Amino acid sequence: MSWPVADLDPVRRLRALAAAIPGAHVAERVIPAPFATVWAVAGDLEEEFGTFEPDMRRLTIDSARPDGRLVARARSRYGMRARFDVDLRPGWCWMQSRFLLVGLAATAVPEGTLVAQTGGVRVPGRAALVPWGVRAAGDRALARLAARVAGRSA
Amino acid sequence: MTPALVRAAQRGDTMAMNDLLAELTPYLGRICGPIALDSGPDAVQEALIAIFRHLRDLREPEALHGWARAIAVREAVRIARRDGRSxxxxxxxxxxxxxxxxxxxxxxxxxxxxxxxxxxxxxxxxxxxxxxxxxxxxxxxxxxxxxxxxxxxxxxxxxxxx
Structure with a gap:
């Protein structure tokens, strides 16, 4: 006899985590492409991440564990460098540096893939973001991601 | 789950919050699923939001699971009632x-x-x-x-x- 179990997809998980971070906004968008196609772009930290995430030009993975936990070095568009702790799994990417936070999630839906993004500049020493511009930045990141996916599918 | 992980999450380390989320989600799914049935994912999501918003109120990290379970049960009953499938x-x-x-x-x-x-x-x-x-x-x-x-x-x- 088995009891029903509720499953939480990565986008719902991102909403829950972002709700605990004052200043965070979750941008969402449906990309009309299969999950595998979308995540091949969204989860490619070294080649693709900098093409759609704001303030991120180049990301290099320094070390990786089998459980998906990575350490990465990033350079922003303005030349600043940062060390990121990263949790990368299919449909899920959560990364944190001293000054930045980025969360990305994706799940298959009938229309394609629902993607969600949150992040921004951290309030030092707290699980909070400086709220200026996070909404527009998230929407722009997902629009760029959709364009990259469309480019790859074309 | 280690108390150190809970304390790190309480201090605002979002990687620790991420790890706690990964650990709690399947457990809450087992609590909310039989109570909220089709609304189970909504119930787990609402329970996690309540848990993370009030994480700083948890004084004993060792009590995390019992504390989270109480929140999850209440949220699951509330969501099941809200969706009126009972x-x-x-x-x-x-x-x-x-x-x-x-x-x-x-x-x-x-x-x-x-x-x-x-x-x-x-x-x-x-x-x-x-x-x-x-x-x-x-x-x-x-x-x-x-x-x-x-x-x-x-x-x-x-x-x-x-």
Missing amino acids: SPAELDGLPSPRDVERAVDIRDVLERLPPEHRAVLVLRDLEGVPEEAAARMLRVPSGTVKSRLHRARANFRRAWQG
């Missing part, structure tokens, strides 16, 4: 014993119980929570837990006996 404990059309053996019908039986009764079943039978503690968690007298459990088990028995 029906009175009607026993017409209960599944046959063969269906029970196939393990596809526990859900059928649960659907015939109000969410508060499902919550009692989950706490007492699945989680092994003592009656008094279950009553405190559900904010009802201990006698109510006893009578709900009795009725819920009777429904199961009738389902099994066909």
